[in-house]
Amino acid sequence: MSVVVPALHRDPVWGPNVEAFDPDRFTPERAAARPPHAYKPFGTGERACIGNRFALHEATLVLGLLLHRYTVDDHTNYQLKIVQALTIKPEGFTLRLRRRTPQDRAVATPGISAATAPATTMRAPGTPLLVLHGSNLGSTRRWADTLAARAEDAGFTVTRSALDDAADGLPTDRPVLVVAASYNGRPTDDAEKFVGRLDDAGSGELTGVRYGVLGVGDRNWSATYQRIPTLIDDRLAAGGAQRLVERGEADNSIGLAAGAEPGSTAPSPHCSTRSVRRRPRWRPPPPATGCTNSTRPTSTPPCTPGPSP
Ligand code: HEM
Ligand SMILES: Cc1cc2nc3c(=O)[nH]c(=O)nc-3n(C[C@H](O)[C@H](O)[C@H](O)COP(=O)(O)O)c2cc1C
Secondary structure: OOOOHHHHOOOHHHOOOOOOOOHHHHOHHHHHOOOHHHOOOOOOHHHOOOOHHHHHHHHHHHHHHHHHHEEEEOOOOOOOOEEEOOOEEEOOOOOEEEEOOHHHHHHHOOOOOHHHOOOOOOOOOOOEEEEEEEOOOOHHHHHHHHHHHHHHHOOOEEEEEEHHHHOOEEEOOOOEEEEEEEEOOEEOHHHHHHHHHHHOOOOOOOOOOEEEEEEEEOOOOHHHOOHHHHHHHHHHHHOOOEEOOOOEEEEHHHOOOOOOOOOOEOOOOOOOOOEOOEOOOOOOOOOOOOOOOOOOOOOOOOEEEOOOO
């Protein structure tokens, strides 16, 4: 089957004026209202562009650096005219750049200063927390790093590890935070053993484990979006583990910058002020019953054995 991509990107699902430059077409709400396959600049399926995220990060970075350093002036009142070579590009398009001064920046960010930044409060001093990541290329691992750092700020004593390191058992003396990704619906290399073991977990085998899951995925893989985080969340619950927070989702298809502060906004490839789509807004689990420094005693063993292979 052949798909004419320029025609696809001008389909009526894009609205009445497809030629207008309108970054708001890519707001999470409007993107969710369109069929997921209406946008295919990077191809599709298993042979989709492997440079997809690199290209979007590079574009965001270059644009961010330029706008940070320069004010741009459309000195010719340019009207778009496209020329086609190997790719398409605007013909005869030039901008005049002027270096931004500290004064320009102060005007652009009213009210933002170190003095007004919220202070961190220690809410869980000494509470142990295990953060487990499943990551091939590092973005999910960076999410785990960010969440671990945030938890440490809140007072948790955090241990970090790959999911497979916990394939033989999950602790019951501390909450467990799983941050995982999928590749064509399959686990990352460092999570295969863990997911395989969960497949065989009997009911009640994970009693005493308390956990939360943050899934990192990409809606371009619409049929298997968030498959592994969802599977981990479901299987842990089915094995008798206690879900402390609803599963969170980070969607890379909207240009989510890996390592962006959870709960903040992140730069997007299409619109620099758009919020990160996250459902629901994710935070580290609260210090809960059964923690070693909890006032409530726990009778559960320190470690529930993992499901047998
Ligand atoms: C905005 C920039 C880019 C666009 C629009 C783009 C688009 C595409 C498209 C449409 C395909 C074909 C997918 C298919 O066959 O269905 C593709 C494949 C590919 N792209 Fe890109 N690409 C971009 C940047 C990059 C970069 C920066 C790299 C490398 C760092 C890269 C590496 C590749 C590779 C290796 C393939 C072949 C993948 C395979 O056949 O398994 N691309 N790209
Ligand atoms: C080849 C490939 C396949 C992918 N398959 C899926 C998928 O099935 N479901 C999904 O939600 N995300 C999928 N993604 C998106 C990745 O899970 C996402 O980019 C994640 O951040 C990768 O994590 P990592 O950088 O830690 O390896 C895929 C990405 C690539 C490059």
